[in-house]
Amino acid sequence: MFQIRIHGRGGQGVVTAAELLSVAANAFGRHAQAFPSFGSERTGAPVVAFCRIDDRPIRLREPVLEPDAVIVQDSTLLRQIDVLGGLRPAGYLLVNTAATLDDLGLGGVVARLPPGHAVAVSATAIARTHVGRPVPNAALLGAFAALTELISIDSVAAAIATRFHGHLRDGNVTAARAAYEHVKGVRSGASAA
Amino acid sequence: MRAQREGSQAVALTVARCRPEVVCAYPISPQTHIVEGLSAIVASGELAPCEFVNVESEFAALSVAIGASAAGARAYTATASQGLLFMAEALWNASGLGLPIVMTVANRAIGAPINIWNDHSDAMALRDCGWIQLYAQDNQEAADLHILAFRLAEQLSVPVMVCMDGFVLTHAVEEIDVADQELVDRYLPPYRPRQVLDPKAPITIGAMVGPEAFTEVRYLAHQTQRQALTVIPRLADEFATVFGRRSASLVSPYRTEDADLVVVALGSVLGTLAETIDELRDDGVRVGALGITTFRPFPTEAVRAALRDGQRVVALERAFSIGSGGVVSQDLRVALAGMDCPLSTVVAGLGGRPITRPSLRQLITQARSAPGDPTAGPQPLVFLDLDRDLLAHG
Amino acid sequence: MAVQRVKFYQTGSFAVGNRLLDPAMRSVQSDATRTNAITSGHRACRGCGEALGARYVLDAAMRATGGKLVTVNATGCLEVFSTPYPESAWQVAWLHSLFGNAPAVAAGVAAALRAKGRTDIRVIGQAGDGGTVDIGFGCLSGLFERDDDVLFVCYDNQGYMNTGVQRSGATPPAARTTTTPVEEQAPGNRFGQGKFVPFIAMAHEIPYVATATIADLRDLEAKVERAMQLRGARYLHVLVPCPLGWGTDASETIRIARLATECGLFPVFEAERGEVTDVNPIRHRVPVEEYLRRQVRYRHLFEPTRRDDLIARIQARADANILRFGLLDEKES
Numbered sequence: 001m002f003q004i005r006i007h008g009r010g011g012q013g014v015v016t017a018a019e020l021l022s023v024a025a026n027a028f029g030r031h032a033q034a035f036p037s038f039g040s041e042r043t044g045a046p047v048v049a050f051c052r053i054d055d056r057p058i059r060l061r062e063p064v065l066e067p068d069a070v071i072v073q074d075s076t077l078l079r080q081i082d083v084l085g086g087l088r089p090a091g092y093l094l095v096n097t098a099a100t101l102d103d104l105g106l107g108g109v110v111a112r113l114p115p116g117h118a119v120a121v122s123a124t125a126i127a128r129t130h131v132g133r134p135v136p137n138a139a140l141l142g143a144f145a146a147l148t149e150l151i152s153i154d155s156v157a158a159a160i161a162t163r164f165h166g167h168l169r170d171g172n173v174t175a176a177r178a179a180y181e182h183v184k185g186v187r188s189g190a191s192a193a
Numbered sequence: 194m195r196a197q198r199e200g201s202q203a204v205a206l207t208v209a210r211c212r213p214e215v216v217c218a219y220p221i222s223p224q225t226h227i228v229e230g231l232s233a234i235v236a237s238g239e240l241a242p243c244e245f246v247n248v249e250s251e252f253a254a255l256s257v258a259i260g261a262s263a264a265g266a267r268a269y270t271a272t273a274s275q276g277l278l279f280m281a282e283a284l285w286n287a288s289g290l291g292l293p294i295v296m297t298v299a300n301r302a303i304g305a306p307i308n309i310w311n312d313h314s315d316a317m318a319l320r321d322c323g324w325i326q327l328y329a330q331d332n333q334e335a336a337d338l339h340i341l342a343f344r345l346a347e348q349l350s351v352p353v354m355v356c357m358d359g360f361v362l363t364h365a366v367e368e369i370d371v372a373d374q375e376l377v378d379r380y381l382p383p384y385r386p387r388q389v390l391d392p393k394a395p396i397t398i399g400a401m402v403g404p405e406a407f408t409e410v411r412y413l414a415h416q417t418q419r420q421a422l423t424v425i426p427r428l429a430d431e432f433a434t435v436f437g438r439r440s441a442s443l444v445s446p447y448r449t450e451d452a453d454l455v456v457v458a459l460g461s462v463l464g465t466l467a468e469t470i471d472e473l474r475d476d477g478v479r480v481g482a483l484g485i486t487t488f489r490p491f492p493t494e495a496v497r498a499a500l501r502d503g504q505r506v507v508a509l510e511r512a513f514s515i516g517s518g519g520v521v522s523q524d525l526r527v528a529l530a531g532m533d534c535p536l537s538t539v540v541a542g543l544g545g546r547p548i549t550r551p552s553l554r555q556l557i558t559q560a561r562s563a564p565g566d567p568t569a570g571p572q573p574l575v576f577l578d579l580d581r582d583l584l585a586h587g
Numbered sequence: 588m589a590v591q592r593v594k595f596y597q598t599g600s601f602a603v604g605n606r607l608l609d610p611a612m613r614s615v616q617s618d619a620t621r622t623n624a625i626t627s628g629h630r631a632c633r634g635c636g637e638a639l640g641a642r643y644v645l646d647a648a649m650r651a652t653g654g655k656l657v658t659v660n661a662t663g664c665l666e667v668f669s670t671p672y673p674e675s676a677w678q679v680a681w682l683h684s685l686f687g688n689a690p691a692v693a694a695g696v697a698a699a700l701r702a703k704g705r706t707d708i709r710v711i712g713q714a715g716d717g718g719t720v721d722i723g724f725g726c727l728s729g730l731f732e733r734d735d736d737v738l739f740v741c742y743d744n745q746g747y748m749n750t751g752v753q754r755s756g757a758t759p760p761a762a763r764t765t766t767t768p769v770e771e772q773a774p775g776n777r778f779g780q781g782k783f784v785p786f787i788a789m790a791h792e793i794p795y796v797a798t799a800t801i802a803d804l805r806d807l808e809a810k811v812e813r814a815m816q817l818r819g820a821r822y823l824h825v826l827v828p829c830p831l832g833w834g835t836d837a838s839e840t841i842r843i844a845r846l847a848t849e850c851g852l853f854p855v856f857e858a859e860r861g862e863v864t865d866v867n868p869i870r871h872r873v874p875v876e877e878y879l880r881r882q883v884r885y886r887h888l889f890e891p892t893r894r895d896d897l898i899a900r901i902q903a904r905a906d907a908n909i910l911r912f913g914l915l916d917e918k919e920s
Contacts, residue, residue: 026196060465060468243702249729
């Protein structure tokens with residue numbers, strides 16, 4: 001089983017991201033379960049959502065305590081909550097930021113994780129470019145596909161199409177593909193180095 | 194149709210395919226997504242004829258359903274927590290009048306302190322109100338149980354609550370097969386009320402009954418509800434034939450055969466429990482689980498048949514009776530009378546506190562380590578993961 | 588040619604003899620084939636205003652709807668005296684659920700009939716003042732706000748008579764009830780409390796609101812007939828004196844109801860979409876004292892010492908109603 005925890009703020013599409021991730025995994029032939037951290041949070045408050053992906057039906061209902069991947073939609077959360085709590089030694093870290101992971105003080109974490117397992121992507125900027133709105137979740141899903149190779153970028157695109165229509169769908173798919181290509185480039189650079 | 198969807202949406206779609214003619218809605222978390230889904234289905238014209246009534250309270254929601262059902266319509270509503278308690282008076286009325294209303298309860302704690310998260314305090318507080326209570330283990334079962342619930346309710350003229358864990362199931366997105374309309378129509382015939390408000394054949398419903406007949410009314414209600422214990426397994430078998438998958442029946446044993454300890458539980462915790470049991474089995478620990486799907490009427494015989502002498506039984510309670518202890522435990526104690534099955538009670542997951550594998554593992558290990566003598570065994574009432582530090586600072 | 592106006596006065600009551608009228612103008616109750624929706628043999632007290640009112644309302648509604656009627660009843664005297672199991676006085680389809688939910692249950696019946704395409708069948712909800720203005724009020728407001736196709740009838744006897752004469756939100760000032768006892772400092776129910784639900788119904792701008800009393804039964808029948816010509820939420824508030832609760836002689840029930848209107852304390856009017864459209868003028872105005880002194884619940888206003896201060900405050904309320912609704916013919920005012 002592969003478990004993902006997504007951190008963000010109310011209004012950034014955190015719950016939608018987890019749901020779309022599960023839809024993409026399902027479209028990719030896997031069993032998946034997504035659920036929010038059931039709060040009554042308002043816009044701007046820290047929000048957590050979870051996703052599990054497995055080859056067999058998922059019965060587990062506990063929150064994700066030891067994630068295989070952590071997605072951080074808002075890097076300001078790094079100063080507030082322990083977003084890396086329980087992250088497995090061979091886990092993945094995906095952070096939405098225009099800065100570098102070193103700049104965010106994550107150098108130590110990057111060093112502990114296997115090479116190429118921690119990536120920064122400027123998903124908000126990508127979203128602004130392609131969607132016209134600073135909602136980074138679709139771009140991060142594209143980046144996640146490239147980072148973990150757990151799901152295909154086509155299944156991410158298909159998942160986005162189940163939720164959005166018209167130009168929002170097209171823009172989010174383009175954003176996801178752009179982030180996917182960006183992370184693929186970073187990772188091939190990392191493995192070459 | 195199989196698809197990745199939210200539990201609430203699966204329930205809304207399934208309920209729509211049961212063709213309710215009146216749906217009453219009042220918002221309360223975590224039930225709200227269900228009636229939102231149904232409002233969209235009705236507004237789109239996909240479910241017709243159906244009157245979607247936005248009411249001013251849960252008390253009114255169930256009251257509208259009572260009027261609709263008495264007028265011969267298939268009626269549905271959904272609620273949770275305070276909403277269920279606000280309905281309390283009307284709950285007894287619906288069952289007393291024998292109106293086969295189906296209602297989803299998205300189980301949630303009861304305040305004060307106000308708490309929107311999951312436990313079973315709401316439905317357990319109304320366990321004696323004459324409604325049949327079914328508890329879903331997962332979202333597939335939650336959706337499927339609604340089809341069975343309408344059939345059961347209308348066959349016995351008894352209202353049915355389908356209980357599903359708030360947030361844990363209602364807000365979880367997973368692959369769920371929503372039954373095809375054609376199959377639902379095959380399984381669930383149109384509602385033929387036992388009696389109906391009809392100007393052509395006017396009857397009085399809801400007369401005042403004095404001491405001379407009230408006991409008999411209650412006796413008959415009991416007998417009628419107990420019939421569900423034979424009807425539900427038959428309906429579950431038929432469900433499996435029509436839909437090609439098995440929806441739970443009275444109880445669902447999991448690896449109990451050679452178990453020396455069986456954890457009895459209701460609802461979604463059974464999933465995490467099954468995972469924990471598999472892990473412990475790999476370590477050679479002989480433990481099993483017994484899920485109770487039908488809590489009212491209580492399946493005494495099915496519980497006895499699923500357990501055997503020498504097994505230690507732990508009731509994992511998602512609600513409890515303040516001043517007494519476990520709620521399910523009381524029924525279990527009666528069911529286990531004369532059996533050599535020492536029973537202990539563990540209260541867990543109140544107000545949404547997660548029940549995790551590590552906690553369950555510890556609970557089971559501790560319970561098993563106690564010797565066979567029940568007086569030397571685990572404490573009769575344990576609160577799982579009780580935060581002693583918090584108590585000390587209280 | 589000079590026209591001689593014939594007065595149909597009988598015993599001073601304004602009641603008109605049916606046999607003198609064209610058959611089409613006769614009252615529903617004069618019709619031998621009327622439904623008898625609530626038939627004889629029920630267990631209401633002698634002189635019960637509510638039993639009389641309910642019979643007129645439902646028989647009129649049955650005639651107006653061609654017998655296609657379903658009724659929903661709140662808990663209260665009307666329900667208790669009419670359905671002692673295994674007997675029932677109801678000759679119409681009738682459902683009783685709870686004290687506080689009759690408007691919602693009626694709305695549910697209406698919703699079911701809509702879903703079934705049977706809007707030819709009409710729905711009446713009925714309750715006493717407790718079930719209407721107090722415990723059922725939330726559901727009633729919901730019914731009005733949704734404009735459900737229900738006529739809701741309140742039989743107002745100004746207190747919880749079923750449980751032994753306790754105060755309700757419709758109990759008038761100074762009235763003695765078992766929960767507003769008369770002590771030196773507490774002369775019965777307080778002034779300035781309670782509510783007049785017809786006004787609140789009008790504030791919902793529902794199609795039809797009317798008040799009536801059992802003193803003018805032709806007027807009551809006409810209002811039921813008018814209400815059944817309309818669709819949507821309609822409200823009829825009927826004053827029904829209670830000999831037990833008010834401390835009046837059983838033979839006086841209708842007289843008391845008439846005095847309530849003639850003194851101005853109970854205005855009789857109709858309103859559509861929130862606007863008053865018609866009032867029943869007072870024909871023989873009487874001071875409130877005429878009305879009050881016949882009722883044991885107001886005896887403390889007269890004995891052992893006369894409380895002119897309180898009587899004057901009640902008279903002021905009546906005067907305000909008369910002014911507000913224009914209840915006096917111009918020549919009398």
